[in-house]
Amino acid sequence: MAAPRKNALIVGASRGLGLGLVETFLKRGWRVTATQRKPSPDLAALASDALSVETADIDDDAAVSALHQRLAGQRYDLVFVVAGVATQAHDPAHDVPRAVAAQVYLTNAISPIRFAERFRDRLAAGGSLVLMSSVLGSVGLNESGGWETYRASKAALNTLALSFEIRHRAENLSVILMHPGWVRTEMGGPEADIDVETSVAGMADVIEARLGRPGTAYLDYRGETLAW
Numbered sequence: 001m002a003a004p005r006k007n008a009l010i011v012g013a014s015r016g017l018g019l020g021l022v023e024t025f026l027k028r029g030w031r032v033t034a035t036q037r038k039p040s041p042d043l044a045a046l047a048s049d050a051l052s053v054e055t056a057d058i059d060d061d062a063a064v065s066a067l068h069q070r071l072a073g074q075r076y077d078l079v080f081v082v083a084g085v086a087t088q089a090h091d092p093a094h095d096v097p098r099a100v101a102a103q104v105y106l107t108n109a110i111s112p113i114r115f116a117e118r119f120r121d122r123l124a125a126g127g128s129l130v131l132m133s134s135v136l137g138s139v140g141l142n143e144s145g146g147w148e149t150y151r152a153s154k155a156a157l158n159t160l161a162l163s164f165e166i167r168h169r170a171e172n173l174s175v176i177l178m179h180p181g182w183v184r185t186e187m188g189g190p191e192a193d194i195d196v197e198t199s200v201a202g203m204a205d206v207i208e209a210r211l212g213r214p215g216t217a218y219l220d221y222r223g224e225t226l227a228w
């Protein structure tokens with residue numbers, strides 16, 4: 001008998017890496033629930049029996065609660081929060097308006113953790129929670145500076161994710177903080193090192209190889225462990 005299809009929830013899938021992850025997991029035979037903030041023609045173009053599309057902004061607690069309700073009864077082998085922003089990432093922290101810096105922190109660090117807390121009861125036994133981090137979130141690997149408020153938000157995500165997993169350690173949660181590489185998306189820009197296909201294929205390999213492994217790992221798309 002064939003193994004049951006695995007089930008993924010991919011959050012922030014309208015474009016870029018989230019969209020690429022949806023495409024990849026569908027090709028690998030998974031069922032995918034993908035979220036967007038507003039209708040995404042690219043996501044709609046992937047329509048199939050294996051894909052359901054939901055709408056939610058991760059900064060909107062009521063929308064996340066409503067999504068949680070709509071998906072009651074579902075269990076996911078993978079919950080992957082991909083959504084993130086890099087607003088005014090090129091300005092030094094002191095030049096970024098307080099409200100903008102606060103919003104980057106909320107979207108990149110607080111909202112993913114609130115989402116994780118809300119959806120941890122939707123993780124299947126042997127499943128993993130993956131949060132999209134960045135190598136720029138590593139304090140130890142920061143040798144070039146720049147991207148200051150963005151870096152700080154991803155460093156905050158890393159520390160909050162580790163604390164989240166420690167707080168729930170009795171549940172043996174499997175948490176991965178993922179660096180996708182420097183990727184040619186709207187955020188990564190045209191000069192980035194790799195294309196979306198290379199990044200998402202690598203991330204999917206890493207995730208499938210360690211699905212359900214308890215603890216928190218900070219990994220890149222090739223499976224290399226990154227320094228905190």
Ligand SMILES: NC(=O)c1ccc[n+]([C@@H]2O[C@H](COP(=O)([O-])OP(=O)(O)OC[C@H]3O[C@@H](n4cnc5c(N)ncnc54)[C@H](OP(=O)(O)O)[C@@H]3O)[C@@H](O)[C@H]2O)c1
Nearest residue numbers: 014015016017037057058083084134182183185186187188
């Ligand atoms: N590209 C890179 O080189 C790189 C490197 C390291 C880490 N990352 C991380 O990878 C993730 C995806 O990046 P990307 O390159 O694919 O960026 P992107 O092309 O700019 O896409 C960002 C995605 O996040 C969604 N999003 C933003 N704020 C959201 C919110 N409040 N609620 C729900 N969805 C929201 C966007 O939705 P809308 O279409 O509605 O705006 C879009 O789907 C981010 O977390 C980013 O920090 C990227």
